[in-house]
Amino acid sequence: MRVPIVDCFGPQAATQLRQACMDVGFFYLRGHGVPRQLQRDVYRQMAAFFALPLAEKRKAVADKNMRGWAPMYEETLDPAHQTKGDTKEAYHVCRESLPDEVHLPLHDTCNVFPDAAVLPHFKTITTAYFDAMSHLGLHVACVMATAAGAPGAFDAPGMFDRPMTVLRMLHYNAEASNLENGVIACGAHSDFGLLTLLSTDTEPGLQIEGRDGHWVDVPYVEDAFIVNVGDLAERWTNGLFRSTRHRVVNSTGRERYSVPFFFEPNFHCNVTCLESCVDAATPAKYPPITAGTNLLNKYQEIHASYPSTDHTAMPSRV
Secondary structure (H helix, E strand, O other), X not given: OOOOEEEOOOOOHHHHHHHHXXXXXXXXXXXXXXXXXXXXXXXXXXXXXXXXXXXXXXXXXXXXXXXXXXXXXXXXXXXXXXXXXXXXXXXXXXXXXXXXXXXXXXXXXXXXOOOOOOOOOHHHHHHXXXXXXXXXXXXXXXXXXXXXXXXXXXXXXXXXXXXOOEEEEEEEOOOOOEHHHOEOOEEEEOOOOOEEEEEEOOOXXXXXXXXXXXXXXXXXXXXXXXXXXXXXXXXXXXXXXXXXXXXXXXXXOOOEEEEEEEEOOOOOOEEOXXXXXXXXXXXXXXXXXXXXXXXXXXXXXXEOOOOOOOOOOOOOOO
C-alpha cells in the first residue's frame, strides 16, 4: 500500500483526493501554500516549551476544554492494548469561542499560553500557524465534498463556519515502543473529525493499517502535509472514504515532534450521510450524530484528565 500525493490546488485535486480517500484514507498534500518559515517557527516554539521545567509547564496545564499542556502519558488512544499512556506530551490551541458559544462544552474558556516573559513569541507564532491551517483545512474540506459527489455540501451555515479546530503540538520522548508489553508512542486509533493535516519532523514512526491488518510505514516527505480521513468523513460518505487506523511506533529510541491540525465541524453540526453516497443499493449505514457529541464521547474515552460527564452516547461504528 502506497500513500499517494495530491496537488492541493491542482486541476485534478478532487479526482486525486477521491481515489486516495477510497483506497488508503491517507495522502500527502503538496502545493498547500503554508510558508515553510512559519512551519519551522512552530517547531522551534514547541520544542522550547517542552524543554521548560515541569513547574513552568504546569502553569499552562490543559483544563476540561483541552486547551493548553497535556502531560506525558495523559492520553491513551488504544486502551485495550496499552499498559500505560502514550509516550508523548501535547499542547493544544483551539479556535477562540464567540460570546454566544461560551455556554457550550469545550467552548467556555479561552486558550492557555505560556508566560510571555518566558516564551514571548509562542502565542503569536502558534496563532498565525493556526490561522493558516484553518484556511487550508476549509479548502481541503471543500475539495473533499466535491470528491464525494456533493460540491458545496460543506458551505451551508452551521457546518464549518464555527469549526471545532484543534492545533496539537506533540513531543514524543525517547522511550522505545514495546508492543508486546503495551508500550507505544501513540496507540492505534482513527481520528474523530472530518480530516487531519499533519506535519512531522524527519524521525520515522507513523504507521497506517492496511486492509490486510499489516502496518505500513508512512515516511517523511519534504514540504508536504500528511492528510488523513476522519471518522466523520467516513460517516458523511457512507463508508466510501476510509477512516484508517494509524499509530506511532518509536523504533529508534529518539525524541520526535509532530504537529497535527484537526479540522472538525461546528459543535451542533448534524452529520448525516450525503445523498450522493446513498442509493437503493447502498442505504445509509450510519445514523446521524452531532459533531459535538462525537468529540465529547471520544475525549472521555482517551484522556485520563477529562471529566466524566454524562453525554449522549455515541452510536457504535458500523
